[in-house]
Amino acid sequence: xxxxxxxxxxxxDSQRQRxxxxxxxxxxxxxxxxxxxxxxxxxxxxxxxxxxxxxxxxARMQEAARAVSVPILRTDLLLEEFQIYESRAAGADAVLxxxxxxxxxxxxxxxxxxxxxxxxxxxxxxxADEISLVAPLQPxxxxxxxxxxxxxxxxxxxxxxxxxxxGLRADAALDETLxxxxxxxxxxxx
Numbered sequence: 001x002x003x004x005x006x007x008x009x010x011x012x013d014s015q016r017q018r019x020x021x022x023x024x025x026x027x028x029x030x031x032x033x034x035x036x037x038x039x040x041x042x043x044x045x046x047x048x049x050x051x052x053x054x055x056x057x058x059a060r061m062q063e064a065a066r067a068v069s070v071p072i073l074r075t076d077l078l079l080e081e082f083q084i085y086e087s088r089a090a091g092a093d094a095v096l097x098x099x100x101x102x103x104x105x106x107x108x109x110x111x112x113x114x115x116x117x118x119x120x121x122x123x124x125x126x127x128a129d130e131i132s133l134v135a136p137l138q139p140x141x142x143x144x145x146x147x148x149x150x151x152x153x154x155x156x157x158x159x160x161x162x163x164x165x166x167g168l169r170a171d172a173a174l175d176e177t178l179x180x181x182x183x184x185x186x187x188x189x190x
Contacts, residue, residue: 008071008094008120009140009158011045012172019161019168020045021187023178024075027057033067038181040068046094048073048174054083058090065091073122075174077101084113094120096143099130111137122160128152146173 012020023039025032027049036047047070051057065072071093078084078095079102087095097110107123114121122141125131128151131142135154142153143160149170153159161173178184 006069006071006093008046008073008122011071012141012158012160019164019170020172021164021175021178021184022046022048022073022160022172023184024048024050024174024176025179027051027061027064028053032060032064035180036064036068039178039184040070042181042184044070044178044184045172046071046073048075048096049092051076054086058086061092062090065093071120073120078110081106081110081113084110084119085117088117088119092119094122094141096122096124098124099134100124100126104133107134108137111139124162141171143174144170146170 023044025047039047049061049072051061051074072091073094073096074087074092075096078097084095095114097107099107111121111123120140122143123134123139124143125134131151139157141158141160143162146161146163146165146168149159149161149168159170161168161170164173164175
């Protein structure tokens, strides 16, 4: 596997001095490649993909990843370590892992697998206890619901809100409403 040269954590690290809004796209979209290119041209920080059918859609995600210069985040539910490797092979630069979905030892192995393949492990936490439990893994990014975005985080950890909300205190937020380059450009207007 080729190491990623697109650093997801660096891309969302407050480039615009406000919350980076990350479009979330379904890998099954018929216009996926064209939309990804348009979003890249509009200077999004990253693009997130939701994969419903890995057998059919990972190749589409890979094609989209090859078409853009920005980091790619895979956000669908990952439960096994092999999914980390298949994500990297499909062009992902980061994966969203959910602390509540797997036992802590499997989560640690998955986070290590992401790091070893030069991907950012974004670990999703649903409460402050989960944040404390994943802190020793030293994830580059912790993903939380908007209500937890202002919670105390481990040092040198970026915060990714799992959905965008006005007044959000986070480095970035996933935003399913950004379904076009024009929609993204409107978010940049003062």
